[in-house]
Amino acid sequence: MESDIKSFPLPSSVAVIPGTEAAQAAYPYYTQFVPEDDERFWFYNSMHFPEPMHHFDMVTAEAAYCALGAFNTRVHILPTTKGIDHRIVNGRVYIGGVAVTDPAEIAERLELFQQRAFYYYENWERLYDQWKVKMKALIDEANDLPKVELPDIEPIETTHSGKGIASNHALLDTYRRQLDGYCRMWQYHFEFLLLGYGAYLTFFDFCKRAFPEISDQTISRMVAGMEAEIFRPDEEVRRLARRAVELGIHGVFEEGMTVDQVFARLDALGNSGAAWRDELETSRNPWFNVNVGDGFYHYHRSWNDDLSMPFSALPGYIAKLQAGEPIDRPVAQLIRERDQLVADYRDLLDSDADRATYDQLIALAHRVFPYVEGHKFYCEHWYTNLFFNKIREFGALLAGRGFFAEEADVFHLTHYELESAIVDLSLAWSSGSQPLGPQRWPAIVAERKAAIAAWSQHRVPPALGAVPDVIDDPAIVMLWGITRENLDSWLAEDGDENGRELKGFAASSGVVEGPARVVTSAAEIGTLRQGEILVCQVTNPSWAPIFQKIAAAVSDIGGSMSHMAIVAREYGLPAVVGTGSATQRIRTGQRIRVDGGRGIVTILDDEMVADHG
């Protein structure tokens, strides 16, 4: 085939949007593109960072790539790849892999990798049990951090206990420990992840070779665990629905009510209402520490921060219970179906040798998958939620001292800048003078808010630099699903803005037509009505409870291996993920067709139907 003359723009040719230069320059120097970066291939990590980055939220990229790279490069020693470099321009995170190409170095690394990775595989259960213990200890540490406050006068306890440390130092200490904990969480996150995906992908590759036309979804179904932590939040909502019926207070939960209205009705009920609220508290800790996104943005709040998501699911579950329909996940049946699927495909293999290999690989995939599915609850949800909420406490404190107007403005500072602001406040508190931050930060916050608004209107190239002949970086293939074919299709995209067809990953089979409901924040969850098609930016297992009331799901971001895809399949709900722009191109009320088997969403009409929200 003739070589493709098309290529992506060079990093050096990407202009910073006029007016946002200062905001761009404020990102750490090591995240800025340099001239030598033109020699390398970069792609926009729209999977994890689909929106322009607040300066503080870049801490997630930094901590994650520090940990990912450390384990790939120096701990497990992957033979052909090291870590991932990241850069940011116009608020968008671009990443590039670091390949190992010298055969001698690969051979050397291969030997080390086998020693180390194989040790993990061989001791997987013990190490994963140990992982959960240390992860919970890390979460406990975060929970035990003192409340962020700076009293005018040190409490008398400091005197009586001979503590010898004043609140201003405790403040800085809390910030540093919280930041440290977040970085440690990301280290734990990558301790197993690549090895887990690697085992999964090995089975995946085997299936693709044995059954060249098998769908990704089918392989995912064969591997899926049925009792991962990530199903638990939804199960808690079902439990609460059942308790409401048992307590005879199910009438309280009506479609379209706000959380506060429900609480007011519960409180008016006296004991039974209080009993249900006790049950709610039991569920909330820890299971409602799931955020409505992927956990990479401070504004992806958790169920605990906003109960709209679980509450909007309660009326549907209660209605099913009263109609005598089962609402529990039929776990035993799901496991039986999965095992049957595994056995049926096994029967199609040609030889006993292949069946033996297949058995080995599916067994290994099943061993590692509890981590692959389970870690997200602990890392991206539970810990991340604690982390961002702690930073919000600093935001509230600093806003109270005039550093900026609102608590959430704190996320416009980088993590270095935030530390400097805390030091500023600490100095002023100790000296009894006024901090300088209130003169400095409001203008900067305004400038960065404007920059993010400008960046979010700006489409960015999916990749930068020369297209590599092959993408053989296992980390990039595993985590981002990026292949040479993807790149070619990105290059072929003709910017078909007015097209009625959106392509994404086929996440869950089935064809459904219906009215779209575009939901861009958790607060809008309550507007969803029975039978509507959910269109959202990021899909996430924490959206599972509302799957019972929607007809199909469409998202901007996500892969066919995502938890959301697994949950959608379990609900038998057609789903297309990773469309890139569904929330921008589809309007609430439009009729759309979702073909979950082909990964295609079609806009059927232009007419705007009255918004019942």
Next chain:
Amino acid sequence: MADAIAWFADLGISDRPIAGGKGASLGELTRAGIAVPPGFVVTTHAFDLFLAALEARAPVRARIETCDPDDLAAVTALSRDLRRRVVEEAMPAEIEDALLAAHHILYGERGAPVAVRSSATTEDAADASFAGLQDTFLWVIDAADLVARVRECWGSLYSVESITYRRRQSFPEAGVAMAVVVQQMVDARVAGVMFTRSPTTGDKSVVTIEGAWGLGSAVVSGEVTPDHWVLGKITGEISVREISDKHIEHCPLASGGIEERPVPDDRRRAACLDDATLQALREIGRRVERHYGAAQDIEWAVNREGEVLLLQSRPETIWSTRAAAPVAEPLANPLGHIMGVFGGRR
């Protein structure tokens, strides 16, 4: 004499020597409870009787066995002579009577046009893909016409292509005989083919279905680009849907035979099968495959009532005869396989 006529229900796959490949397969399917349009086979006994009459006048087989397949002129002259003799030779009365009686039974009260198909004993054999070298006549209405078409099917054994093919394969002529399938014709709304093993990749886990409007002859002959689907054999998941522009369809003529008609615009780009029918086809494909214990290439039709009927099923011969390479070399330690992913060898 052995029976000149055998009904599908009385035939099985082991009856290939008397019913030919197609006839034996339709009998086997009928017995297995698969919906097949009813019909019967004019057996090789009938052919043998007819051939004996021909041979009595002048040699037939001896001339074929001594002809040179590379001498096209000679083969053409031989073919022309033998086919003329087949058409001119009267059908033995006992065969014609049995044929017309069976046709009357098949016709029933309301009358039903039939398809007349050659069913050679060598046809559909796993080692000699003979399909397409013999004649098929569709929508035959008249009884006299039927008799002539059966004779033409016999005659197709002496086509230039057929003679050349047999000589090149060195089939002994004594073992070559022609049965003829006479089968109620399906007035197909949609028809096509189904492969229980992917024709493109050999994947056993998918069923490939192709179909177009009207009679299946338009698909089999390649005159129309059919709609194309790939279904998970086990899951039923429809992973590929390619709906094509089906510009023509084959339709029956009231006077007998078929004609090609343009497809009206509203149907050209419409999917010719719905999901429920695709799943019904998949189920039938699985049943037939299980019945034979081997992958099948199937011809099917959907009648005006929406019922799926099988017109033919033969063993898949391309992938099944290849030696299956192991998917992965077995390793004592499964972790070795992981290196395929981490070693960058993808």
